[in-house]
Amino acid sequence: MKSSEELMLLLELNGFDTRKFKLKKQLEYEKTGNLELYKHKKYADLIVCHYTFNEDADFYHRNPLTYQVNWNQEVRSMDQFHITHPDLDNEITLKEFLNLKDFNQVNRESILYDVLDNWVEEYRESSITQMENLREMVKLLPKKSKKYKKPSKITFLTSVILALLIMLLYKAPDSLKPSFLIGMLSFWETIIDDYVQLLYDVPWYSFLGNVAIFLMIGYAVLNNFISRYIRDVRSEKNKRAEQTFDKWEQDMKDSRLKQAGILEDYVDIVVKNPDKSELELKQLIGPSILLDKFKDYVQMIEKRYDWMTKYYKTMFRLLRLEYVLAFVVFILFFAVGFALIRGWI
Structure with a gap:
C-alpha cells in the first residue's frame, strides 16, 4: 500500500471527505479488470477489494465482456470462458456446455440465456457506476476560484499594442x-x-x-495560453460538460443494446448449431472501448487541473517576469533611441 493511500485511509476513518481521492484511485484500480470495485462506496472497502484482487493470467474465469486487447492472444472467443449454473454439475467452458448431449434445445437455450444475462447484468451495473463516478469526478472540480484567476487582459492588450508600435516603425x-x-x-x-x-x-x-518585439509578443502568447488553459479547465463543469456526459450515457446505452443484439443472435445460432459456438470477443467490447475513451478524457482533465494547481504560482511568476522584462526593454529601446538622436550616446 502506498503512503498516500494509507494517509487517505486514515483521513476517511477520522471523518474527512476523501471522495475525490477515492474516485481517482477507483479509476486507477479499474484497469485491473476487477468488477467488484463498483460495489464499494467507502475508500476503506475499495482499497481492501483492490489489494485482495488476484490479477492473474486466468482470463477464462473473468467476464468476457471486460475483454481487453492486451490479454493473452489465445483468448479470442467467448466459448473459451468457464461458466457455472445450478443445472450443471461442474464448472465447464461454454463450448463444452454447448456440446453436451444431456440437454434438449429448450433447456440449453434457457441455461445459455441465464449465463449471458449474468455477464451482461454484471457489466451493465459496473459500467453505469463507472459513468456516475466519472461525472462526479468532473463535478468535484471547482468551477471558479478566487485563488486561480486568469491573467490580466489589460496587460495582454498593452503588450500587443506596444509590439505593434515598434513593428510599424520597421514596416x-x-x-x-x-x-x-x-x-x-x-x-x-x-x-x-x-x-x-x-x-x-x-x-x-x-x-x-x-528583442523588444519578441518579448512583447512572447508575453502576449504566454498570457493567452495560460488564460485559455485555465478557462478550458473551468469549462469542464459548465452546462456543455453536463450535456456531454448525457450524450456519453446515451452512447453507452446504444452500445450495450448493440452488444445485446449480438448476443441474442449468437444464442439463436448456437442453440441450433452448437458447433458454431465461436464468437470473437472483439465484437462485444464496444461499450468497454467507449468507457475507456471516457475515462481517458476525464483523467486528462484531472491531470490538467492538478498541473494547473501545482504550477499556478510558477506560471504567474514567469508571466510577470516576462512582462517586466519586455516593458523594460521597450522603454530602453525608445530611451536609447532618443539619446542617440540627441547625441548623448
Missing part, C-alpha cells in the same frame, strides 16, 4: 504619422523619421527593437 512608419497631425505637431513626424533612420544606421539598435 510602415508613415502609419505613425496621421494626416491630421501634420502641421499641428511637426516635431512628431521628425521624431518618427529619426527613429526609422536609427534602425537603418545602427544595427545593434535595430536588434534591440527586435
Whole structure:
C-alpha cells in the first residue's frame, strides 16, 4: 500500500471527505479488470477489494465482456470462458456446455440465456457506476476560484499594442504619422523619421527593437495560453460538460443494446448449431472501448487541473517576469533611441 493511500485511509476513518481521492484511485484500480470495485462506496472497502484482487493470467474465469486487447492472444472467443449454473454439475467452458448431449434445445437455450444475462447484468451495473463516478469526478472540480484567476487582459492588450508600435516603425512608419497631425505637431513626424533612420544606421539598435518585439509578443502568447488553459479547465463543469456526459450515457446505452443484439443472435445460432459456438470477443467490447475513451478524457482533465494547481504560482511568476522584462526593454529601446538622436550616446 502506498503512503498516500494509507494517509487517505486514515483521513476517511477520522471523518474527512476523501471522495475525490477515492474516485481517482477507483479509476486507477479499474484497469485491473476487477468488477467488484463498483460495489464499494467507502475508500476503506475499495482499497481492501483492490489489494485482495488476484490479477492473474486466468482470463477464462473473468467476464468476457471486460475483454481487453492486451490479454493473452489465445483468448479470442467467448466459448473459451468457464461458466457455472445450478443445472450443471461442474464448472465447464461454454463450448463444452454447448456440446453436451444431456440437454434438449429448450433447456440449453434457457441455461445459455441465464449465463449471458449474468455477464451482461454484471457489466451493465459496473459500467453505469463507472459513468456516475466519472461525472462526479468532473463535478468535484471547482468551477471558479478566487485563488486561480486568469491573467490580466489589460496587460495582454498593452503588450500587443506596444509590439505593434515598434513593428510599424520597421514596416510602415508613415502609419505613425496621421494626416491630421501634420502641421499641428511637426516635431512628431521628425521624431518618427529619426527613429526609422536609427534602425537603418545602427544595427545593434535595430536588434534591440527586435528583442523588444519578441518579448512583447512572447508575453502576449504566454498570457493567452495560460488564460485559455485555465478557462478550458473551468469549462469542464459548465452546462456543455453536463450535456456531454448525457450524450456519453446515451452512447453507452446504444452500445450495450448493440452488444445485446449480438448476443441474442449468437444464442439463436448456437442453440441450433452448437458447433458454431465461436464468437470473437472483439465484437462485444464496444461499450468497454467507449468507457475507456471516457475515462481517458476525464483523467486528462484531472491531470490538467492538478498541473494547473501545482504550477499556478510558477506560471504567474514567469508571466510577470516576462512582462517586466519586455516593458523594460521597450522603454530602453525608445530611451536609447532618443539619446542617440540627441547625441548623448
